[in-house]
Amino acid sequence: MAIVVETPGTEGLTEAVAALRQWQSDDAPLQLHPGDLGWNYRFGAAATAAVVRTWTRDGRIVAVGLLDGPGLVRLTIAPDVRQDAELARQLAEDVSTPERGVLPAGPVSVEAPDGVLLRDVLAGDGWRADEPWTPLHRDLAEPVPEVDLRIEVAGPAQAAVWTEVLRASFDRSTATEDRWHTMAAGSPYADARSLIGYDGEDNAVAIVTVWSAGPGRPGLIEPMGVHRDHRGHGHGRAITVAAAAALRELGSSSAIVCTASANAAAVATYASAGFRPHPERLDLRRDN
Numbered sequence: 001m002a003i004v005v006e007t008p009g010t011e012g013l014t015e016a017v018a019a020l021r022q023w024q025s026d027d028a029p030l031q032l033h034p035g036d037l038g039w040n041y042r043f044g045a046a047a048t049a050a051v052v053r054t055w056t057r058d059g060r061i062v063a064v065g066l067l068d069g070p071g072l073v074r075l076t077i078a079p080d081v082r083q084d085a086e087l088a089r090q091l092a093e094d095v096s097t098p099e100r101g102v103l104p105a106g107p108v109s110v111e112a113p114d115g116v117l118l119r120d121v122l123a124g125d126g127w128r129a130d131e132p133w134t135p136l137h138r139d140l141a142e143p144v145p146e147v148d149l150r151i152e153v154a155g156p157a158q159a160a161v162w163t164e165v166l167r168a169s170f171d172r173s174t175a176t177e178d179r180w181h182t183m184a185a186g187s188p189y190a191d192a193r194s195l196i197g198y199d200g201e202d203n204a205v206a207i208v209t210v211w212s213a214g215p216g217r218p219g220l221i222e223p224m225g226v227h228r229d230h231r232g233h234g235h236g237r238a239i240t241v242a243a244a245a246a247l248r249e250l251g252s253s254s255a256i257v258c259t260a261s262a263n264a265a266a267v268a269t270y271a272s273a274g275f276r277p278h279p280e281r282l283d284l285r286r287d288n
Contacts (some may be wrong), residue, residue: 001057001058002057003055003056003057003062003086003087003090004055004056004057005053005054005055005090005094005100005101005102006053006054006056007049007050007052007053007054007101008049008052008053008054009049010045010046010049012049012052012054013037013045013048013049013052013187014187015054015061016037016052016054016061016064017034017037017038017187017188019054019061019064019078020032020033020034020037020064020076020213021034021213021214021217023076023078023079024213024214024217024218025079025217025218026217026218026253026254028079028113029113029114029115029135029281030113030135030137030256030258030278030281031076031113032064032065032066032074032075032076032111033211033213033218033220033222033256034188034191034211034213034220035188035192035209035210035211035212035213035219035220035222036066036074036220036222037052037066037188038183038186038188038189038192038211039183039209039211039222039223040066041182041183041185041186041188041189042175042179042180042182042183043179043182044182045186048186051066051067051068052064052065052066052067053065053066053067053073053075053101053102055087055090055091055094057087060078061078062077062078062081062084062087063075063076063077063078063081063087063091064076065102067102067103068111070104071103071104071106071107071108071109072108072109072110072111072283073095073102073103073108073109073110073111074111075091075095075110075111075112076112076113077091077112077113077116077118082113082115082116082117083116083117084117085117087117087118088116088117088118088120088121089121091118091121092118092121092122092125095108095110095122096122096125096286106288107285107286107287107288108285108286109130109131109283109284109285109286110122110127110283110284110285111281111283111284112284113281114279114281119284122284122286123284126286127284127285127286128284128285128286128287129282129283129284129285130282130283130284130285131260131261131262131282131283132260132261132262132280132281132282133258133259133260133261133280133281133282133283134258134259134260134261134267134277134278134280134281135256135257135258135277135278135281136256136257136258136259136267136270136271136275136276136277136278137218137254137255137256137275137276137278138244138254138255138256138273138274138275138276139253139254140244140247140248140252140253140254140255141253143248144241144244144245144248145241146245147197147238147239147241147242148234148238149197149198149199149205149206149235149238149239149242150197150198150199150202151195151196151197151198151239151242152195152196152197152198153193153194153195153246154180154194154195154196154207156181156184158194158196159177159180159181159184160177161196161204162180162194162196162207163175163176163177163179163180164204165196165204165205165206165207165225165227166207166223166225168225168227168228168229169206169207169223169225169226169227169228170223170225180194188211191211191212191213191214191250192209192210192211192212193209193210193246193250194207194208194209195207195208195209195210195239195242195243195246197235197238197239197242199230199233199235203227203230204227205226205227205230205233205235206224206225206226206227206230206235206236206238206239207223207224207225207239208221208223208224208225208239208240208242208243209221209222209223210243210246210247210250210255212247212250212251212252213252214251215250215251215252216251216252216253217252217253218252218253218254218255218256219247219250219252219254219255219256220255220256220257221240221243221247221255221256221257222257224236224239224240224243224257226239234272236269236273237269237272237273238273240269240270240273240275241273241274243255244273244274255275257270257275258281261280
């Protein structure tokens with residue numbers, strides 16, 4: 001049966017998230033996570049559905065993509081078909097043909113897990129290596145130590161504080177309190193927690209949100225930020241350790257995160273929090 005690419009609509013988002021949950025494994029390379037869709041939910045279910053693509057064969061989702069900006073699709077593939085030649089060729093054609101509704105004409109990029117056949121097919125079609133990213137991983141088999149920040153789980157009453165720290169952590173942040181509430185109302189957030197870290201003077205200095213994919217599966221950190229007025233005191237390391245502890249409480253087998261390799265400070269922060277860097281992963285780019 002033919003492989004069909006489509007935009008799933010708001011009802012189909014639940015099925016796409018469920019597929020992503022099932023595909024998460026500590027044995028798999030870093031890949032699109034249900035938390036990535038959950039973080040996008042801050043723009044609303046309809047907006048998230050509009051940037052999701054699913055590939056279905058015989059009534060089963062075999063690949064999921066998230067359009068992360070106008071020229072990048074982040075996609076992953078069901079574990080048992082990562083070397084499927086028919087699927088790899090179909091995915092390559094779909095991301096390369098603007099009329100298919102995945103990527104536009106002009107310079108575009110694809111993020112796909114290492115080891116999938118799609119990467120070889122795209123390279124054979126002339127796509128080249130693009131920006132390097134560093135995946136990091138922390139095993140959660142053992143208890144996570146306590147940190148020197150007071151950690152509070154952010155609920156609706158703390159949304160304004162969480163959002164204020166996020167805005168103060170990233171110069172181009174568009175975070176709003178309403179967007180936090182929208183994110184928290186999304187179905188993926190049922191397996192998520194937002195944390196706020198307070199220093200000894202009760203200043204809110206750092207935030208994080210963690211996303212579980214279910215017991216025994218890797219959980220994702222997205223986002224993590226430290227208030228620009230409170231940097232240089234180890235708060236990034238502390239909130240990251242607290243994030244790992246929260247994921248362990250949610251039943252996650254490990255904590256994962258990925259950051260641009262050029263952001264050496266972020267890589268160092270995660271490493272200081274007990275995350276082990278994995279080999280760099282390269283996006284694939286088509287220039288014209």
